Amino acid sequence: VEGAMQTDAKIRTAGGTEPGPQGPGCSLRHFACEQNLLSRPDGSASFLQGDTSILAGVYGPAEVKVSKEIFNKATLEVILRPKIGLPGVAEKSRERLIRNTCEAVVLGTLHPRTSITIVLQVVSDAGSLLACCLNAACIALVDAGVPMRALFCGVTCALDSDGTLVLDPTAKQEKEARAVLTFALDSVDQKLLMSTTKGLYSDAELQQCLAAAQAASQHVFRFYRESLQRRYSKS
Amino acid sequence: MKETPLSNCERRFLLRAIEEKKRLDGRQTYDYRNIRISFGTDYGCCIVELGKTRVLGQVSCELVSPKLNRATEGILFFNLELSQMAAPAFEPGRQSDLLVKLNRLLERCLRNSKCIDTESLCVVAGEKVWQIRVDLHLLNHDGNIIDAASIAAIVALCHFRRPDVSVQGDEVTLYAPEERDPVPLSIHHMPICVSFAFFQQGTYLLVDPHEREERVMDGLLVIAMNKHREICTLQSSGGIMLLKEQVLRCSKIAGVKVAEITELIQKALENDQKVRKEGGKFGFAESIANQRITAFKMEKAPVDTCDVEEKAEEIIAEAEPPAEVVSKPVLWTPGTAQIGEGVENSWGDPDDSEKEDDDEGGSDEAVIFDSIKMDTEIEVSNTGSQDAPIVLSDSEEEEMIILEPDKNPKKIRIQTINAKQEKAPSKRPVRKRKKKRAAN
Numbered sequence: 001v002e003g004a005m006q007t008d009a010k011i012r013t014a015g016g017t018e019p020g021p022q023g024p025g026c027s028l029r030h031f032a033c034e035q036n037l038l039s040r041p042d043g044s045a046s047f048l049q050g051d052t053s054i055l056a057g058v059y060g061p062a063e064v065k066v067s068k069e070i071f072n073k074a075t076l077e078v079i080l081r082p083k084i085g086l087p088g089v090a091e092k093s094r095e096r097l098i099r100n101t102c103e104a105v106v107l108g109t110l111h112p113r114t115s116i117t118i119v120l121q122v123v124s125d126a127g128s129l130l131a132c133c134l135n136a137a138c139i140a141l142v143d144a145g146v147p148m149r150a151l152f153c154g155v156t157c158a159l160d161s162d163g164t165l166v167l168d169p170t171a172k173q174e175k176e177a178r179a180v181l182t183f184a185l186d187s188v189d190q191k192l193l194m195s196t197t198k199g200l201y202s203d204a205e206l207q208q209c210l211a212a213a214q215a216a217s218q219h220v221f222r223f224y225r226e227s228l229q230r231r232y233s234k235s
Numbered sequence: 236m237k238e239t240p241l242s243n244c245e246r247r248f249l250l251r252a253i254e255e256k257k258r259l260d261g262r263q264t265y266d267y268r269n270i271r272i273s274f275g276t277d278y279g280c281c282i283v284e285l286g287k288t289r290v291l292g293q294v295s296c297e298l299v300s301p302k303l304n305r306a307t308e309g310i311l312f313f314n315l316e317l318s319q320m321a322a323p324a325f326e327p328g329r330q331s332d333l334l335v336k337l338n339r340l341l342e343r344c345l346r347n348s349k350c351i352d353t354e355s356l357c358v359v360a361g362e363k364v365w366q367i368r369v370d371l372h373l374l375n376h377d378g379n380i381i382d383a384a385s386i387a388a389i390v391a392l393c394h395f396r397r398p399d400v401s402v403q404g405d406e407v408t409l410y411a412p413e414e415r416d417p418v419p420l421s422i423h424h425m426p427i428c429v430s431f432a433f434f435q436q437g438t439y440l441l442v443d444p445h446e447r448e449e450r451v452m453d454g455l456l457v458i459a460m461n462k463h464r465e466i467c468t469l470q471s472s473g474g475i476m477l478l479k480e481q482v483l484r485c486s487k488i489a490g491v492k493v494a495e496i497t498e499l500i501q502k503a504l505e506n507d508q509k510v511r512k513e514g515g516k517f518g519f520a521e522s523i524a525n526q527r528i529t530a531f532k533m534e535k536a537p538v539d540t541c542d543v544e545e546k547a548e549e550i551i552a553e554a555e556p557p558a559e560v561v562s563k564p565v566l567w568t569p570g571t572a573q574i575g576e577g578v579e580n581s582w583g584d585p586d587d588s589e590k591e592d593d594d595e596g597g598s599d600e601a602v603i604f605d606s607i608k609m610d611t612e613i614e615v616s617n618t619g620s621q622d623a624p625i626v627l628s629d630s631e632e633e634e635m636i637i638l639e640p641d642k643n644p645k646k647i648r649i650q651t652i653n654a655k656q657e658k659a660p661s662k663r664p665v666r667k668r669k670k671k672r673a674a675n
Binding site for chain 2: 027028031032034035037039041046049053056062084115119121123124203210211219223227233
């Protein structure tokens with residue numbers, strides 16, 4: 001079970017004089033996404049990052065159960081389904097991280113007393129799963145036409161034992177890494193929405209990872225923009 | 236979320252169309268919707284699309300000890316899940332009647348027909364066998380789940396490769412895919428379910444009903460068959476009476492359909508194998524149709540991270556240095572220590588709780604007084620069942636302390652603490668009661 005935890009940068013203050021990440025060699029795997037591929041949900045998207053693939057479906061704003069009703073905003077629900085077996089603690093933890101991120105950007109107050117449900121299905125896991133989940137959720141929310149303050153994306157960074165920074169790591173790279181950091185960033189000014197980390201790292205490394213994630217997020221947002229442009233083009 | 240009901244005029248429209256031998260999507264009576272099979276990068280992973288119905292199948296395996304009465308047979312496990320993604324009416328974690336029915340039918344179709352050679356899954360008799368688990372996830376519900384699920388299950392099983400094992404004496408060695416090529420399962424035949432929907436008490440028949448047609452149908456006949464025209468399962472639901480000729484005709488149609496589908500499956504499997512062998516690109520990314528405007532791909536994007544180090548240094552230089560944290564533990568009371576600064580105690584001021592304590596003490600006395608009063612009253616009436624009301628008053632007192640519906644959560648906490656503290660005084664009435672009992 002992944003011990004994902006939200007951490008404060010200052011808690012893990014260590015030496016801070018670790019060797020910095022090497023510039024070249026950092027790249028995102030190939031991306032692909034398909035929108036509106038399911039007929040039943042209001043919005044759906046499949047997002048592929050390398051071999052990692054997530055399918056997302058969004059229902060909403062729709063009727064809400066009385067027990068879950070919030071009188072001044074929409075109830076946001078995230079369901080993450082693993083490919084094999086029943087959802088466990090790891091899925092619940094990821095669900096929470098995704099829900100918190102979405103709640104930060106979705107304008108829920110425009111649809112009080114409704115529910116917005118995001119269902120995520122893991123199709124294949126080959127590293128950077130949480131980042132891919134976040135990206136799929138964002139595209140599906142856009143496809144469903146849910147009003148949002150900004151778009152968001154997830155970027156995963158891995159730090160090797162010798163301090164090399166790897167963006168969008170594969171499952172193998174994640175396994176070998178000393179620390180794996182996942183960030184959610186918004187599209188307006190690349191501010192941090194959520195961060196979850198695993199492993200040991202210094203505060204300098206955290207800032208480096210964050211800066212790298214911000215650089216990578218530009219590519220992701222450009223990918224979003226181009227795919228949406230294509231979607232709403234006439235040809 | 237509830238299922239949107241089907242209106243009467245929609246229902247009438249659909250039934251009228253069926254009477255006129257027309258279908259909403261322009262198919263003929265015996266036509267199947269388009270079947271599309273795509274494979275993932277892992278072995279045993281596939282997505283089957285039957286029209287808009289979509290099922291994800293994944294096979295996994297595990298070494299387990301066999302069942303006691305079947306020491307030399309591997310275990311097959313099927314699990315179909317109706318994800319909320321498929322339709323808003325499906326609730327997560329609930330075993331609906333439909334789900335139970337579908338799972339049972341799948342098991343009958345695939346396990347009871349013995350299409351997988353379970354004996355070949357035995358590693359050490361009575362000790363270690365392979366458990367093959369087939370997970371099926373319904374991704375989009377547009378009718379005829381069972382056909383799509385049965386196709387997905389058999390395709391995933393055919394596509395699956397389990398790791399190779401060797402047994403030397405008592406030692407079982409498991410080989411990684413890099414060491415030895417994984418081995419496919421031995422499959423005897425491929426049973427496939429074909430659904431027939433009946434309308435107007437069996438007057439009209441449709442193959443592969445979609446979601447709307449399923450909602451107006453009277454009965455359903457599912458025939459599971461392999462390409463050798465052997466019937467594996469036959470199930471009729473909905474409580475309609477079928478004639479012998481109807482069932483025979485359905486089985487004939489099923490034979491034709493199963494032959495077509497089996498051919499399609501084999502072609503898809505061959506294609507995937509060829510691509511894998513040639514080292515080409517495979518996986519779901521390749522199965523996305525490029526020409527669609529809803530799909531978009533991006534090749535590997537290099538990210539410039541040269542200035543990352545400088546940026547990080549800048550941020551750290553600008554940031555305030557973290558406050559020196561006092562790491563000396565402070566002992567407040569025996570059993571309560573504090574390390575670091577921490578956050579403010581949310582359990583309320585000690586003074587405040589004391590005040591509360593006083594209040595509670597006052598009310599407590601009142602309660603005691605009450606119970607005494609009650610006791611005296613009972614003595615006056617002198618009925619047989621005196622003990623019961625006394626016990627009641629005792630429990631009432633405790634309940635009052637814990638469950639007092641106060642809006643301030645802080646207070647509730649304080650009260651619960653008080654409840655614990657008051658254990659001692661609350662014993663008083665009990666003692667009294669005992670005295671009374673003795674007196675009686």
